[in-house]
Amino acid sequence: MASNVLLQAPFMVPRAPKTLAFSAAVSRHPSAAALISTSCSRKLSLPKLSKSRSFVVRAEANAEVEVEDSAEAEVTQIVVASEEKSPRKPRIKLGDIMGILNKKAIEAADTERPTPDLRTGDVVEIKLSENKRRLSVYKGIVMSKQNAGIHTTIRIRRIIAGVGVEIVFPVYSPNIKEIKVLQHRKVRRARLYYLRDKLPRLSTFK
Amino acid sequence: MAASNSSRLFKAGRSILGGLSNNSVGASRPSYDMTCMDFVSQQQRAFIQMRTNLKVVDNSGAKRVMCIQALKGRKGARLGDTIIASVKEANMGGKVKKGEVHYAVVVRAAMQRARCDGSEVQFDDNAVVLINKQGEPIGTRVFGPVPHELRRKKHIKILSLAEHMA
Numbered sequence: 001m002a003s004n005v006l007l008q009a010p011f012m013v014p015r016a017p018k019t020l021a022f023s024a025a026v027s028r029h030p031s032a033a034a035l036i037s038t039s040c041s042r043k044l045s046l047p048k049l050s051k052s053r054s055f056v057v058r059a060e061a062n063a064e065v066e067v068e069d070s071a072e073a074e075v076t077q078i079v080v081a082s083e084e085k086s087p088r089k090p091r092i093k094l095g096d097i098m099g100i101l102n103k104k105a106i107e108a109a110d111t112e113r114p115t116p117d118l119r120t121g122d123v124v125e126i127k128l129s130e131n132k133r134r135l136s137v138y139k140g141i142v143m144s145k146q147n148a149g150i151h152t153t154i155r156i157r158r159i160i161a162g163v164g165v166e167i168v169f170p171v172y173s174p175n176i177k178e179i180k181v182l183q184h185r186k187v188r189r190a191r192l193y194y195l196r197d198k199l200p201r202l203s204t205f206k
Numbered sequence: 207m208a209a210s211n212s213s214r215l216f217k218a219g220r221s222i223l224g225g226l227s228n229n230s231v232g233a234s235r236p237s238y239d240m241t242c243m244d245f246v247s248q249q250q251r252a253f254i255q256m257r258t259n260l261k262v263v264d265n266s267g268a269k270r271v272m273c274i275q276a277l278k279g280r281k282g283a284r285l286g287d288t289i290i291a292s293v294k295e296a297n298m299g300g301k302v303k304k305g306e307v308h309y310a311v312v313v314r315a316a317m318q319r320a321r322c323d324g325s326e327v328q329f330d331d332n333a334v335v336l337i338n339k340q341g342e343p344i345g346t347r348v349f350g351p352v353p354h355e356l357r358r359k360k361h362i363k364i365l366s367l368a369e370h371m372a
Contacts, residue, residue, distance in 0.1 A: 160372055166327075170323075173323055
């Protein structure tokens with residue numbers, strides 16, 4: 001008798017999601033163990049989250065829910081037919097994890113503040129917020145760009161009050177309120193360390 | 207000054223190597239030597255330690271100063287640290303004379319100093335401001351830019367005297 005109730009339960013699920021309460025009441029009536037009713041109600045409660053959409057519940061340990069248009073339930077076990085799913089997700093290998101995490105972090109940072117495409121030789125202006133009050137402005141030429149995922153940094157050089165100053169900024173930092181490219185200087189190098197030995201005039205920007 | 211010296215060495219080395227390569231046949235050798243030289247002359251900025259010469263950027267009268275003790279840090283002083291320095295060169299009629307020993311705070315360092323938001327700051331030269339034992343500057347003006355690190359170290363007077371804050 002218990003098996004009969006169990007057999008009825010999967011068929012009840014896809015056909016009439018609206019009459020869930022009724023079927024739950026029906027299943028409680030027989031004097032079978034409360035275990036069955038709880039299992040039935042558990043299976044029935046999951047589809048309630050769908051809001052009038054037929055579900056097929058995968059009877060695995062973690063009990064994931066898959067959205068399916070056509071309900072297909074086997075007798076002994078409720079299994080999701082994997083052939084009906086759209087292309088199988090490729091397995092995530094160990095070596096890809098950092099790349100994926102970095103990409104996600106960059107996307108999250110991009111939604112807050114769009115970052116322009118920066119190249120060596122750009123003269124940029126960076127607005128940094130320190131101490132939540134002042135907005136300090138840093139101008140200068142991009143000497144180098146080190147690509148490291150979320151910790152991509154650019155090195156800005158400028159002559160301030162007669163002294164050359166180089167500052168390394170992490171591009172995707174939340175402290176940076178704005179990055180603006182003012183102009184671009186044609187350079188034939190990826191890193192402009194030669195500017196340290198040249199005349200200060202080449203590193204001065206109004 | 208040190209930067210231009212090291213790069214001049216590099217340029218001199220390159221010309222010598224260029225001469226050698228003209229005589230020798232192998233074309234691969236110059237590139238190998240170039241990478242070795244590159245690594246050596248790639249500016250390894252270091253701490254400020256005993257015998258380091260520093261520039262003085264206030265109007266206390268001193269011009270050049272030699273560090274005789276870095277007060278904090280086993281390897282040496284960095285940006286924002288205090289040192290004990292001996293005056294090596296001084297202006298006539300200034301507040302300090304040659305040979306005097308004073309405390310000084312490093313306001314510009316060629317070695318990069320990391321900040322808590324992930325950025326780093328470095329200057330082109332090493333410079334100090336002379337202070338007394340209590341931390342007040344001896345001079346009345348400070349030239350050149352000073353970093354924000356001085357705020358954490360409670361050198362507010364120097365920050366207020368500065369021309370520009372980096």
